[in-house]
Amino acid sequence: DEKSSELESDVASRQELGLLKSHLDDFLNTLKERDLEIFKNRLLREVPLSLQEIADQYGVSRERIRQVEARLLGNLKVYMSKFIR
Secondary structure, X not given: OHHHHHHHHXXXXXXXXXXXXXXXXXXXXXXXXXXXXXXXXXXXXXXXXXXXHHHHHHOOOHHHHHHHHHHHHHHHHHHHHOOOO
């Protein structure tokens, strides 16, 4: 009975993770190319690029990249709040 409960819990967790990944992919598809690259480089990489590295790529300040990152995280929070209760 305990193994069955653990198995059900594991399956449910995997389904939830799959749904979250699907919703994240949908969110990423809504982003403009520049925002998508910043999001990926700062938040999805195993070793994220620094604000300065990204700023240098785009010829803007570190602060501007930090602002874009904050906006993207805010947008992600709003987008995901529709699916997470």
